[in-house]
Amino acid sequence: LKVKQWVVRALAAVALTAASVLIGVMGVQQSASAYDDTCRIGAGAPLAYYFHSYSWGAMNCQNGNVPDLLNPRVKFFRCGKDCEGLNQQVGNNAGSAANWDTGCSVTVWFHASYQGARTTMGPTGTSTFYSETLGAVNNDNRSQNWSC
């Protein structure tokens, strides 16, 4: 994680300059069934991934069950508190996540097709809705599913 932060900070200026262009390109690379452009908080809302731990970096919001974040490959396409990680892949590359659904829990899995170790985030407002680091699925987040 520290190495990733160091490298990305070095590239941050370039990423910020290119952000508006990249957003247009990346829009077509999202999985239509799972990508949630609203990134809103409420009933039926998505899981927000952040590129870095503690909700820093670029974001991507995914709704619904996603068996493989690398196929089709989804990317961090919007800025959060900063834009580090913009256009990087989301799968196996997220540092933290927040469940913005007020009614459903979401589980993030180490491997594709809901396999391997996993971490579960409760609905917004419960004690586990936000994972500062994603634990050991930090940078190893490959699939997600919901329980409502």
Next chain:
Amino acid sequence: VRIGNLWPALPLAGVLAMTAACTGQEGGARPDAADRAVVSPPAAVATPDRLAVDKLSLPADAYKPTPAQRIVIDRAAVLLTNDCMKRFGFGAVLPPPREPDQPTLARRYGITDAAVARTYGYHLAPGDGIRVDKKPQGGPSLSDSELLVLTGNENGKPGTPAKNQAYNGAQIPAGGCTGEASAKLGFTDAFGTGTPLADEIDLAAFSQAQADSRVTDVFRRWSACMRGRGYTFDTPFDPAAKADLQAPAPSRSETETALADVQCKKETNLVGVFHGVEVAYAQAAIDKNAEALNQLKQDYLAALAKAAQTLGVSAPS
């Protein structure tokens, strides 16, 4: 963080003795976030042949609230949060939480049920402990004002405290109404919105185990078994990653691959070895973090007691 061969190899018994002669971990670089849960390669106890995972558990479970305890804590947190929101003139913004799913190790080591493999391949199947229903996505969003009072954050987003911590002239509690509820229930840094240590141990032990030479050895034997059936994969997690999971139903090729996968897991005792090594890592991490884990348990039991008192119910044991 790179794990070296810090501990000498120790004699292994049973099936593990057949699978590995050392405890070295060749891969296994782990994120810094899980440092405290990362341990040197431990010896593992004998593990009987296993395929079914429904009776398996993980040692760090003893330091987590049970589903029955978790629902009491969550219900109290939601009740207190909604009471706070009502003081500011809002309705009950959070719905009553439902009981969490029972913890399961289904799919932790990949698919293991031949009947499931034959019918569903690598697609989700009933009985996996995983919901397969379509997730509701279209409900009402919280307003900016509701989010401000709920969390104290700008737009409700974590880590972005609003500059003006007041609403309609009234001071917002620290951390918003969720912060007030957390404070009333005594949530601590150990038991809060981070990744609690017991979860870190579960996750780090899995990650370390799958890079451990005893497990990579059994992966190689599984891979050879699969090759003998006409399939080329390095690890038991690869077939699902290469399956067409966007398709509504599995192809015949997928179900045949999945069935061979389960048969080869059985022939090589992959689940038994993987689970045995994982449990050894988890137990070593528990020993390393005994004091912090005991504090975690005390913290959540204290929160549970306050939550039960808030709801007027008995605290589940």
